[in-house]
Amino acid sequence: MKIVVQVKLMPDAEQVAALRSMLRTVNDLACWVSQVAFARGVPREYELRKHTYAHLKAEGLGAQAAQHVIKKVRDAYTTLHANLRAGHLGKPRSRRRLKAESKPIAFRPEAAQPYDDRCLSWQYDRQSVSIWTMAGRIKNVSFVCAAGALKVLRDYRKGESDLIERDGVFYLIATCDVPEAEAYEPDGFIGVDLGIVNIATTSTGYQAAGRGLGRYRKRQLTLRAKLQKKRTKSAKRRLKERSRREQRHVKNTNHIIAKAIVTEAERTAHGIALEELKGIRQRVRLRKPQRVQLHSWAFAQLGDFIVYKAKRAGVPLVYVDPAYTSQTCSQCGHVDKRNRVDQGLFICRGCGVVAHADRNASHNIAARGVAVWTAGRESRVPATP
Known part of the structure; x- marks a missing residue:
C-alpha cells in the first residue's frame, strides 16, 4: 500500500535561493516541453524525449532532471485526457472542455518537481537531505516532521519524492510502500x-x-x-x-x-x-x-x-x-x-x-x-x- 509522508524543509538563505531558482527554471522548461507536446499532438514519452531532451540538457538540466521534466509533462497530459474521457471537464463542445483542450498545459513556477534517489538522498539520523539544484548539489538541508512520520520514512520510503514550494515554504512529499496487514475473518x-x-x-x-x-x-x-x-x-x-x-x-x-x-x-x-x-x-x-x-x-x-x-x-x-x-x-x-x-x-x-x-x-x-x-x-x- 502506497502512502505519502510530507516533511518540511528548513534551508538557510543560500539554500532557499538555490531551491527557488531551480523550481522556477524546471517549471519554465516544463511549460516549453508542454508547448512542444501540444504542437505535435502529444506524442508518446519516448518520441517527446527525442524532440526536447537535447534542449533541456543545453539549458543546464542534469540527465535525471531532464527525464523527470519530460515525464511530468507527459503524465499531466495523460491525466487531462483521462478527465476528458470521464466527463469531469464537461460535455463535448462545452466552454470548460474547449478551454482545457485548446491550449497547452501550463505549470506554476512553484509546481512540484519529482526527484528519484539519484538526485535526492536522505540522512534520517541527522534529519537532513542532499538535493540536486541548478547550482549544484546542496547538502545538509534540514527537515522536520513528526516522530511517527520519520519512522515510516526510515522503514518504508521507496520511489520518488516531490519538492514543492507553498507560501514560501519548501516541502518534500515522499512515497512510502507500507505493507498491508493480513485481513482477518470478520465477525459481522x-x-x-x-x-x-x-x-x-x-x-x-x-x-x-x-x-x-x-x-x-x-x-x-x-x-x-x-x-x-x-x-x-x-x-x-x-x-x-x-x-x-x-x-x-x-x-x-x-x-x-x-x-x-x-x-x-x-x-x-x-x-x-x-x-x-x-x-x-x-x-x-x-x-x-x-x-x-x-x-x-x-x-x-x-x-x-x-x-x-x-x-x-x-x-x-x-x-x-x-x-x-x-x-x-x-x-x-x-x-x-x-x-x-x-x-x-x-x-x-x-x-x-x-x-x-x-x-x-x-x-x-x-x-x-x-x-x-x-x-x-x-x-x-x-x-x-
Missing part, C-alpha cells in the same frame, strides 16, 4: 452512513455530527467575503495567511473520524461497510443555497482515509450499493419514500418502528456489507473427488 460488519448533517453514523452507535464543521465553514466563508470586499494590502495579507486553513481543518477532522471508525472495527473484530458514492455530485440536483454545502462535503477524502487506515490495520472493508438505504426499514425490510419523515426521523409504514434515520441507514449498510462479503468469499465446499 459495521455500516457507515456518510452525510452532511451527520458526517458519519455507524451501526454501533458512533456518530460524528457535522454542526461544528458547518459553522466553521460558514464563519470562514463570511470572513473571506469580508476581507475580499476591503481590497486593501492588509486584507490581502490576511487572506493569504488564512488560505488553506479550512482545508487543513476539514482534513484533520476526517482523520479523527476515520481513526475512530477503524479502531472500533478492529477492537470488535468487525469489518467495515461503506457506501459507493462515486458520481453523487453529478446525480444529485439541489437548489442554489444547498450547492455550496454539497460541494464542500469531503466524503471522498473521508472514505479514502477509512480505506487506507483499514488496510494498515487488517480490517476487512467492502463497498455496498447505497440505493434506498435511507428508505428501507432495517427491521422488516419495508421500502417506502414516506418512511423517511425528515432528516433525522425514520418511521416505518410497515411495522411502525421509530428510529434515527441515519442510524437506520447504517444498519441497512451493515446488512448489505455481510451479503457482499459472503458473496465474494471463496467456496469452502470440498472439491469433488
Whole structure:
C-alpha cells in the first residue's frame, strides 16, 4: 500500500535561493516541453524525449532532471485526457472542455518537481537531505516532521519524492510502500452512513455530527467575503495567511473520524461497510443555497482515509450499493419514500418502528456489507473427488 509522508524543509538563505531558482527554471522548461507536446499532438514519452531532451540538457538540466521534466509533462497530459474521457471537464463542445483542450498545459513556477534517489538522498539520523539544484548539489538541508512520520520514512520510503514550494515554504512529499496487514475473518460488519448533517453514523452507535464543521465553514466563508470586499494590502495579507486553513481543518477532522471508525472495527473484530458514492455530485440536483454545502462535503477524502487506515490495520472493508438505504426499514425490510419523515426521523409504514434515520441507514449498510462479503468469499465446499 502506497502512502505519502510530507516533511518540511528548513534551508538557510543560500539554500532557499538555490531551491527557488531551480523550481522556477524546471517549471519554465516544463511549460516549453508542454508547448512542444501540444504542437505535435502529444506524442508518446519516448518520441517527446527525442524532440526536447537535447534542449533541456543545453539549458543546464542534469540527465535525471531532464527525464523527470519530460515525464511530468507527459503524465499531466495523460491525466487531462483521462478527465476528458470521464466527463469531469464537461460535455463535448462545452466552454470548460474547449478551454482545457485548446491550449497547452501550463505549470506554476512553484509546481512540484519529482526527484528519484539519484538526485535526492536522505540522512534520517541527522534529519537532513542532499538535493540536486541548478547550482549544484546542496547538502545538509534540514527537515522536520513528526516522530511517527520519520519512522515510516526510515522503514518504508521507496520511489520518488516531490519538492514543492507553498507560501514560501519548501516541502518534500515522499512515497512510502507500507505493507498491508493480513485481513482477518470478520465477525459481522459495521455500516457507515456518510452525510452532511451527520458526517458519519455507524451501526454501533458512533456518530460524528457535522454542526461544528458547518459553522466553521460558514464563519470562514463570511470572513473571506469580508476581507475580499476591503481590497486593501492588509486584507490581502490576511487572506493569504488564512488560505488553506479550512482545508487543513476539514482534513484533520476526517482523520479523527476515520481513526475512530477503524479502531472500533478492529477492537470488535468487525469489518467495515461503506457506501459507493462515486458520481453523487453529478446525480444529485439541489437548489442554489444547498450547492455550496454539497460541494464542500469531503466524503471522498473521508472514505479514502477509512480505506487506507483499514488496510494498515487488517480490517476487512467492502463497498455496498447505497440505493434506498435511507428508505428501507432495517427491521422488516419495508421500502417506502414516506418512511423517511425528515432528516433525522425514520418511521416505518410497515411495522411502525421509530428510529434515527441515519442510524437506520447504517444498519441497512451493515446488512448489505455481510451479503457482499459472503458473496465474494471463496467456496469452502470440498472439491469433488
